[in-house]
Amino acid sequence: MKQVSPSATLKLTAKAKEMKAKGLPVVNFGAGEPDFDTPDPVKEEGARALRAGFTKYTPTSGIPELREAVRKKFEEDQGLKYSAENVVISCGAKHSLYNLIQVLCDPGDEVIVPSPYWVSYPEMVRLAGGKPVFAQTSQNESFRLTAEELKKALTSRTKILILNSPSNPTGGILEEKDLRALADLVVKHDLVCISDEIYEYYIYNGLKHVSIASLGEEIKKRTFVVNGASKSYSMTGLRIGYLAGDAEVVKKIGILQDHSTSNPSSVSQKMAVAALALPKSYRAGVRDLFQKRSVLMQSLFQRAKGFKPFKPEGAFYIFCDIEKTGLSSERLCERLLEEANVAVIPGKSFGSDRHARFSFACGEKDIEEGMRRVIDWSEKNVK
């Protein structure tokens, strides 16, 4: 635990909530979850399951109907063929990732994490006794990990590559040609790939989500695809995540759950079955709404002095180069919160001190008001 830091995202969100509770008009661009309500059919199913008394232990790795629904989802969305024994349900995708890294990573193993990265990856690796090794990506190259950068990070101790497309925090994605180049290296060096695809339905500008696991049998065998209900169906508090991959490893994750958390919440599992059965039009609706917000926020950034945003291709964040403000990312975020009452997450916690993460998982009114304050603040404070 001495090597592990507290989650900066949660810390800043807590401070913003505290200020809001005191009556300050805080606009929250810190959110890491969709703002809209959980869909009605999902809530109905939860109420039904409760009334029917579905409140007892379930199989640790998930109820058969949810494992089957997840199996089917992978086949329908990406043409990925698994059987139910390749699938395990956990208490959120974070839990899926944590368990997977615990099972795969031995002390001293190196895990390549493209940077900027989601806050929890390096800490999860450290908690397993492994060593996170960062592979740099840059805004000029749309935050895409290149084969060259991956090669630079490889050593004889490298075991795992973590990918996250669409990415939190950058909003970048990896297209098929990028993924092919990376997959070749994963296969050549006999690595394992963890592909966190939790934002797969949040993808913009007509781009298409591709899973690295769909690029051939060799890479599929070595890949664990992680996903969940939180972001896709606005079910963050209900804690359902899942992954698919090698059956032996999946079985071990089941054993780890046997002796730690046991099954994910019984009622939440039923709700996830209902969520996965929602018509495809539901996701398209959500995507179009978020695309509109991303365009709005992006256009307002044009007027904010010293802020250079990356145009998001996916997820619901604008990762913004703030170097020209002359402040560190933590100082900038402190000042925006205190002086403009706008909550933003410092890039430092994602591995880049010259960036800040602005979430557009909030209403258009909030985007307009929050960005107006950022613009005003920048006019007064940026040379």
Ligand SMILES: *Cc1c(COP(=O)(O)O)cnc(C)c1O
């Ligand atoms: C939100 C998030 C997760 C975890 O979500 P859960 O609520 O645990 O399912 C995993 N990876 C990334 C990149 C995320 O942003």
